[in-house]
Amino acid sequence: MRISVFGSGYVGLVTGTCFAEVGNHVWCVDVDAQKVASLQQGKVPIHEPGLAALVTTNMAMGRLQFTTDAAQAVKQSEIQCIAVGTPPDEDGSADLQYVLQVAHTIGQQMTDYKVIIDKSTVPVGTADKVRETIQAALNTRGVGCDFDVVSNPEFLKEGAALEDFTRPDRIVIGTDNPDKIIPIMRELYAPFNRNHNKLIVMDIRSAELTKYAANAILATKISFMNEIALIAEQVGADIEQIRLGIGSDPRIGFHFIYPGCGYGGSCFPKDVQALIYTAQQLGINTRILNAVEAVNQQQQQILFQKINNHFQGQLQGRCLALWGLAFKPDTDDIREAPSRKLMEALWKHGALVQAYDPEAMPETRRLYGERTDLLLCDTPEAALQNADALVIVTEWKLFRSPNFDFIKAHLKHPVIFDGRNLYDPQRLRNRGFTYYAIGRGEKISY
Numbered sequence: 001m002r003i004s005v006f007g008s009g010y011v012g013l014v015t016g017t018c019f020a021e022v023g024n025h026v027w028c029v030d031v032d033a034q035k036v037a038s039l040q041q042g043k044v045p046i047h048e049p050g051l052a053a054l055v056t057t058n059m060a061m062g063r064l065q066f067t068t069d070a071a072q073a074v075k076q077s078e079i080q081c082i083a084v085g086t087p088p089d090e091d092g093s094a095d096l097q098y099v100l101q102v103a104h105t106i107g108q109q110m111t112d113y114k115v116i117i118d119k120s121t122v123p124v125g126t127a128d129k130v131r132e133t134i135q136a137a138l139n140t141r142g143v144g145c146d147f148d149v150v151s152n153p154e155f156l157k158e159g160a161a162l163e164d165f166t167r168p169d170r171i172v173i174g175t176d177n178p179d180k181i182i183p184i185m186r187e188l189y190a191p192f193n194r195n196h197n198k199l200i201v202m203d204i205r206s207a208e209l210t211k212y213a214a215n216a217i218l219a220t221k222i223s224f225m226n227e228i229a230l231i232a233e234q235v236g237a238d239i240e241q242i243r244l245g246i247g248s249d250p251r252i253g254f255h256f257i258y259p260g261c262g263y264g265g266s267c268f269p270k271d272v273q274a275l276i277y278t279a280q281q282l283g284i285n286t287r288i289l290n291a292v293e294a295v296n297q298q299q300q301q302i303l304f305q306k307i308n309n310h311f312q313g314q315l316q317g318r319c320l321a322l323w324g325l326a327f328k329p330d331t332d333d334i335r336e337a338p339s340r341k342l343m344e345a346l347w348k349h350g351a352l353v354q355a356y357d358p359e360a361m362p363e364t365r366r367l368y369g370e371r372t373d374l375l376l377c378d379t380p381e382a383a384l385q386n387a388d389a390l391v392i393v394t395e396w397k398l399f400r401s402p403n404f405d406f407i408k409a410h411l412k413h414p415v416i417f418d419g420r421n422l423y424d425p426q427r428l429r430n431r432g433f434t435y436y437a438i439g440r441g442e443k444i445s446y
């Protein structure tokens, strides 16, 4: 098949590359000429395991092309995927300008039947707006052209995106023209839909809402556990034992019940807020979603509160070693990362940060620039030198079994604040550390 994918961000790059890998001819279109130029040289702007190699192979095979030439891309393909960003507006609503710009471009250029697949996470009703925008552009040109708009939300996780795309647990298709669209989508997804049928066909609005509902329920599980962790901490219980105790009930399950220093990333915070906004516009009071969001805001402050509490509010001139900047392992993404809230609070109180992250330091440097209260270190060990304490923010594998003797020898105080519950509290205490984790029995008054 011939496919154009608009937007070469996370979803677009993964979608385009995976479709090319199974033999389709894919044009990835982006308005950012610099990004396109560097992709044309095989340079992938994001860290996603396996993606760069796949991009290079498929470019070499001539199946994957990067271009700024939207007109050409529209003409060449029957399938047009929209995979541009929907960043939050100030009021929390999703900003649709990029989605609708693509729709306008498609309407300006199309001369024959097209299937427009919306893969961006968009509020309910966006497919209608996309359709109207395309139709308006066609009307302006005086061209009569048939087209279908399909909602096909993407559920991939950063760090596991290729696996998620190629072995999906569901392929949600929202359409108002199933007789025509289902055979096309079945053919498009056939390579990823081999053992049992994962296509779930529904109306467009349900598909649009499915994506938000999925992210919102996952965020709810996390905030719920973070709230139970607060209780556990105060009553002298261990949330990690509780996690095992409840996760073993298949109705609850072990996924997404890890307490921590709050969820981040490009999806959960933005999508929960956008869903709250949509509901508010309809006069619905989203009590659960509001709480999910509020608990997470508070949880992103928890490491700072523990640090501030330990040092009795005396943070001026203190130096904290920070392990992990990315919002989760296996990505260089620091959007809405808990590390940022923590660093910003520490800086506000006059503390210095010595940070290490395997992938996210270039992005951190780009965002914060050169500043005297942030030192980005080449190794986890270098970050410890003369620091008052160690803080773990992201659960990268290389932080799981560190040399504790080295840590103790190089920190000014043997204190660890662990936002991801990586270590056994008793073992660390036996080694002479003061160890603060999340919900593991140490009573703290905030």
Ligand code: UDX
Pocket: 154, 155, 156, 157, 158, 159, 215, 218, 222, 255, 256, 257, 258, 259, 260, 261, 262, 263, 264, 265, 266, 267, 268, 327, 328
């Ligand atoms: C998420 C959804 O999982 C994915 O289906 C959707 O398409 C996009 O949003 P992603 O943002 O890549 O994916 O990351 P995910 O692995 O879901 O983690 C999100 C955040 O939740 C991270 O900050 C992570 O640290 C946190 N988290 C996750 C927890 O705090 N506890 C958990 O148990 C699980």
